[in-house]
Amino acid sequence: MSILSPRSAKQGCGGQLRRLVVLWCMVLACGLLGLGGEATGQTVGGYERADIEYGLTVYRSQCAICHGEAGNAVPGVDFRAGQFRRVSSDREMRALLATGIPESGMPPADLDAAESAGIIAYLRNMNFDTGGITLGDASRGQLVFEGKGECMRCHRVQGRGPRVAPELTAIGRLRAPSTLRRSLLDPTASMRPINRPVVLVTADGSRISGRRLNEDSYTVQIIDDEERLRSFDKVDLREFTVLAESPMPSYADQLSAQELADLLAYLVSLKG
């Protein structure tokens, strides 16, 4: 899961707006490029199955009471038929969800980034087959996380686990289910550019490994494997290697489809 942000539940250079844009771009990119899952049936109509399934749960809890399970309970609106009164693009849909429609009594929805991505994916694909197991059972997923998956050897959740890999306490708010799924299946391809394992050798021959937090023209900042924040002048380093491979294994072959679905459900449930 090394692509996941090492940063806080609410941090990042541009705040939530930027994250929303990034997520939107990811959703868009997935749609345009058919990333990863297309060949394995993981996308539906350009949206990833994991997002659609998650969107269904959000829809049922927050939307169905007015719009109905079938999405046609409000006159003039039929989600299943693609009939929207006020929006056409996903961007407009996201904005409308955030503001609500006060004159109609629709309240603003307090959705995090993952929920927003999910509900839009679902609204675009209400006819999809819900018999899949992309999102499984979160409580079983926690057992996988802490047991067979050995995720806590590197990741930290709610104060438990080491800090050598990105913290996951609120990852379910920050990342869409589809992004999390890609991380589980292909962690190296999902690594963020800055957040990569590094190995340093100092002038006195000390070898230090850790995770890069920041690098500029002259210096590099890391959290080392002993969870210390350390800064180095690059000119003083005998070696400085940025590893291309994520230390996290792919779970494509290590977990069954059900275990993978359960693990994903657990990650999605981590809201901080």
Add this chain to the structure above:
Amino acid sequence: MKRLPIVLSLSLIGFGGVATGQVRSSEIETSSFEPVTWERLVNAEEEPQNWLMYSGTFDSKRHSRLDQVHNRNVNRLELKWTHQLSALDRAETTPLVVDGVMFITEAPSNVLAVDAATGRPYWRYEHELPEDLRICCGRNNRGVAILGDTLYMSTLDAHLAAIDARTGNLLWASEAADYRSGYSKTAAPLIVKDKVVTGIAGGEFGIRGFLDAYNASTGTRDWRTYTIPGPDNPDNQSWSGDSWRTGGSPTWITGSYDPELDLVYWGTGNPGPDYNGDVRIGDNLYADSALALDGDTGDLNWYFQFTPHDVHDWDAIQIPVLADLEVDGRVRKVMMWANRNAFFYVIDRETGEYLSGTPFAKQTWAEGLDENGRPIRRPNTFPTPEGTLVAPDASGGTNWQSPTYSPRTELFYVMAFDGEAEFYIRDEEYIDGERFTGGGQQRMLPIDKYTSAVRAIDPRTGNRRWEYQVRPQTWSGLLSTAGDIVFGGTIDGYFYALDAVSGQELWHISLGAEVRAAPMTYAVDGQQYVTIAAGNVVYTFGLIEEVD
């Protein structure tokens, strides 16, 4: 950036492995940090290379034992690094430094970790805020507290946030009060054993103030002490009618703590509405007071009210400075307090007994203080519809900016202001979440016609030893060091060093932006640094390196 090899000799003991030797900074990589235990906090004075809490130590002297930079070489300070804060707002932060890692807060409610030797970033935490905040006085944050591996930060939406100091991840955020009713939080919390003590702002919104302590691990609230007592307390009678419910008395700057007495000392702000005392007849306890609270329970041990029935917005929101002083031939545990009402007080911090009080800035509202420290008010100084000219103005003889006390010179240093203003009263209905001030003030002259000055006060006599004038009105805090220097800034963008004994200016530099923060100092790899925020930039200075 390759650092030049430098040779430094240090006179300090306890300087982390480089106390007596020489060190080439380029051979030592920074940084890491060990968990900040309660014992480290209690003994913070013993590790001057670090700055472990808002005022440096629990007694809030804001004095450092570092003396590599001293009054004979301070003119050799040079800029070592800057860090541009991404939030375009005025910085009022005092950073912490722990074993080479610096934690800086920025507006509105963010914190970042940087390498203290280079200013380069490790991580940054942005606290999400609602858009409908009720803020009286700017979108500010003044600093964090640390215990173990966790940072604690106040947020403008009236939460206390706990953040992993190694990763910047949010651990929990506890809501102190509803921001929509005008509650907010800007001050650095204070660690007291296993608790996080933290105040509240909102004195211009008719809040009912309180001081909270939260469990540092879980974020659950261990105690809350209201700064306006409820009807079950006889002191509630100091408020007419139901005025206590909207009486303000916030706690918006960091207090102090005496581990031996286990007493938390904290100031309280103005009663509300600020300028209309007619709707809250009485002394309005415990507004404008120093409170001494039991660290475990929050029970009020004693209080001292500086300005009974305040009608000029003279919050007692200053840092309580604790020291042991010889008074009348006897060593007393005292609290020194330069108050917004323009009097400098010395109070016995064990009992709350008033020991002395003298004006340190221009004031026209009181003939003096009686034997109990209660002001003897002059007539015709209350606000009127036509305006009443009074000194000091509402910003006070000083305000929230940090003072400092040097045990070497035994002088108390404060940024003072000789202002005056016409005060007005008006009827104002309380509406939840709306401003509730009951009047206002108007200065009659341009701001640069009034004097700001760093003043050195002898706490034994209250006499002024020296002053260093700056213009116009300045909001910088102060720092004193064992190098016999007082550092401070100006609103017109200067950072300067004064001789702590004489007040003579030793060095200054233009930073190009308003200084509204307090300086602090620390050391990494044998190099002493002095840091000040100005505008939205954090500047760090150190001595010019000597080339081999």
